[in-house]
Amino acid sequence: MSVQERKERERASRERLIVATARELAEQQGWDAVTTRRLAERIEYSQPVLYSHFRGKREIIGAVALEGAAEMAAVLRAAASGADGRRARVAALAHAYLEFAERNPAVYDALFQLDGGLAFAQEDTPEPLKDAFAALLETLGEVAGEGVHPALFTELFWSALHGLATLTRAGRLLPEGAEQRLDLLVERLAVL
Amino acid sequence: MSVQERKERERASRERLIVATARELAEQQGWDAVTTRRLAERIEYSQPVLYSHFRGKREIIGAVALEGAAEMAAVLRAAASGADGRRARVAALAHAYLEFAERNPAVYDALFQLDGGLAFAQEDTPEPLKDAFAALLETLGEVAGEGVHPALFTELFWSALHGLATLTRAGRLLPEGAEQRLDLLVERLAVL
DNA sequence: CTCGATTGTCTAGCGGTGCTAGAATCGATC
């Protein structure tokens, strides 16, 4: 059975290559540039090979999103654990979130702007997505305030971060106010 | 010169028809369904006619966005002026914003999710967009709090609303918490 | 009232997209 195992390994490796290449191409030239033809060329296979791994382009986006969610969760936890005190932790978390969005725009788009065919806020939500939310919840749940459900507070705080991330990137907000907006958000929304 | 005037009127009327049809089609079946072919067929002209009015599809989206911005500004002002007291005004404004986004998803997408080729937060920003922001500012500027720049506070509050609007529509937030999230946002972020 | 010029609109087609049927090739097994 070793032959079959080797084939499965190679297949899995090729799948990782597809996802990594899609992500790389998207970060370099935007998701519009990620066409099945270009992607196939970059991995040095023909187009139909992509469809033996994924149902379609949407699923490839979804795979990038899942990978990104796992990374984001790690980044958020690292930021939170590197700060002392509630206020500092929340500020570090918020800052890390926006920085992740800014440094990985294509991944952020895959997660929240594009249709990756992923389920959210329900039973069959993939684990990495639930975990990324959990990472937010761990820090934000502490500052929800009395009588406020931690998850609901986290949803609200997250929405604000998401709004800042997307509107900033779309050039809809004055760039010089970024830091002040973030301070204000932490100071006002969180019960410190 | 009456002939020329009539032609100009007819041309302007056809342009309105294009924008209205694009909007209608987008609300009915989503922006993906708004193709130049389908749009041309609906207005009973051939494709190239669209390009005698707009540089391309992006500009048509932009036209829908501008129309939507004007409507949104009116809706926001109406909501704010129909409430007494700061707290009620802010709550009414926020509620009206989210309701507009929910009831006009295609217009909201044209404004903030899709590329309509419009400038933002700078000199050459079209008037309706500046005015929609102004409508927010009129109510929110009052509750920025001491030492906080009203425009910056408005940007933050708007970001939170935008995040709630987009994440809600994408099914990323638990639907039953909508009202509570909104209450919390108003209560915490605004200085009442 | 006719005729040429101008304006307006359409047909047809370009290069691109996501995706797939069926041919061709590869490679493990006998």
Place this chain on the structure above:
DNA sequence: GATCGATTCTAGCACCGCTAGACAATCGAG
């Protein structure tokens, strides 16, 4: 080394945004 199943490729579909060039309708001058 031949066979046969799994794998990969070639070629093509219907659709996309957009445009060149043919055509028709309209206008102004004689």
